Amino acid sequence: MTDENFVSSKDVPTQLFDWGTLKWMATPDINGSERFSAGAVQLAPGKGHELHTHPDSDEILYVISGEGEQTIEDETREVGPGEMIFIPAGTEHGTINTGWQPLQLLAVYSPPGPEDVLAALPECEIVPAGEIPSRDS
Numbered sequence: 001m002t003d004e005n006f007v008s009s010k011d012v013p014t015q016l017f018d019w020g021t022l023k024w025m026a027t028p029d030i031n032g033s034e035r036f037s038a039g040a041v042q043l044a045p046g047k048g049h050e051l052h053t054h055p056d057s058d059e060i061l062y063v064i065s066g067e068g069e070q071t072i073e074d075e076t077r078e079v080g081p082g083e084m085i086f087i088p089a090g091t092e093h094g095t096i097n098t099g100w101q102p103l104q105l106l107a108v109y110s111p112p113g114p115e116d117v118l119a120a121l122p123e124c125e126i127v128p129a130g131e132i133p134s135r136d137s
Contacts, residue, residue, distance in 0.1 A: 004031035009040060014127040015118055019047035020102070021133050024115045037112035041105040043068065048096030048103075054117075057109040059087040061095065066103035069096045 015022040024039035097103035127133040
């Protein structure tokens with residue numbers, strides 16, 4: 001076993017957006033994960049992702065805590081802790097936090113790649129590993 005087998009959130013950068021944060025814990029760059037990427041997502045209360053697609057990657061979202069609204073194509077449902085959402089590649093989807101606490105999700109892409117697209121967006125601020133993400137930084 002190598003250090004890449006155990007990844008701490010304090011050891012990876014944070015992608016900071018006006019809607020929340022992403023910490024990618026398994027990617028080709030972080031630990032050599034070639035078949036999928038996985039990360040912790042926090043959506044701020046009342047915030048979320050607008051409808052979008054990942055043309056070449058399936059996505060799984062697992063709700064850890066909080067409550068939200070998940071749209072997949074023309075269907076919108078309330079989601080909460082313990083629920084898993086599967087989004088096939090190329091399917092339009094979006095997530096909104098409808099609660100007063102952060103909506104915490106585990107996001108998985110297969111194959112990896114959309115995490116790099118997110119990092120390249122102009123509204124994405126990369127906060128170095130070990131630093132606390134803040135819009136004031």
